[in-house]
Amino acid sequence: MKIFSSGIFRYTLIILTFLFFTACQQQAENRLYEKESPYSFEDTLLNLDIAISEQNYRIIHRSHIGQAIRDRGDTDFPLATITNFCNITYAKEMMEINPQLINEMPCNISVRESSSGQVIISTELMDETSHNTKQQVFAKKINHNLKTIIGATIE
Numbered sequence: 001m002k003i004f005s006s007g008i009f010r011y012t013l014i015i016l017t018f019l020f021f022t023a024c025q026q027q028a029e030n031r032l033y034e035k036e037s038p039y040s041f042e043d044t045l046l047n048l049d050i051a052i053s054e055q056n057y058r059i060i061h062r063s064h065i066g067q068a069i070r071d072r073g074d075t076d077f078p079l080a081t082i083t084n085f086c087n088i089t090y091a092k093e094m095m096e097i098n099p100q101l102i103n104e105m106p107c108n109i110s111v112r113e114s115s116s117g118q119v120i121i122s123t124e125l126m127d128e129t130s131h132n133t134k135q136q137v138f139a140k141k142i143n144h145n146l147k148t149i150i151g152a153t154i155e
Contacts, residue, residue: 035120035151036154037120038154039119041113051148051150052085052149055149056089057085059085061084062082066112067081078113079113081110081111082110083110083111085106085108086105086107094138097132098130109121109123110122121153123146
């Protein structure tokens with residue numbers, strides 16, 4: 001009996017391939033990190049400013065998306081703001097590891113109101129699954145910083 005030509009082997013190989021690709025896809029999809037804030041929208045933004053500076057980042061831009069929608073006439077639209085921030089030392093380190101990672105900068109954290117009035121703070125974490133060991137270590141460091149910033153914002 002030839003195992004490699006059997007239907008069971010082919011079926012098992014197909015299942016294992018599917019599971020492998022599903023696991024890789026889930027890793028990419030599970031990069032969103034979000035927490036509920038116990039504070040008002042405005043207080044959460046103020047806390048975020050402090051937390052960002054405590055981790056030696058500088059705010060470079062803020063997009064007030066929810067307010068812009070309100071200004072166009074939808075006065076009850078939930079507030080949503082994206083804060084962009086960067087640490088030039090980390091940006092340099094990142095580009096020395098892999099210049100393509102420039103697309104991961106600046107770091108972004110959003111604060112938004114849900115339809116039920118909760119305030120949600122979130123970010124997209126860097127991919128820690130690179131084949132480049134230095135890139136993995138760097139991504140873990142930045143992700144730790146992002147999680148620390150969010151944690152300090154809502155404490």
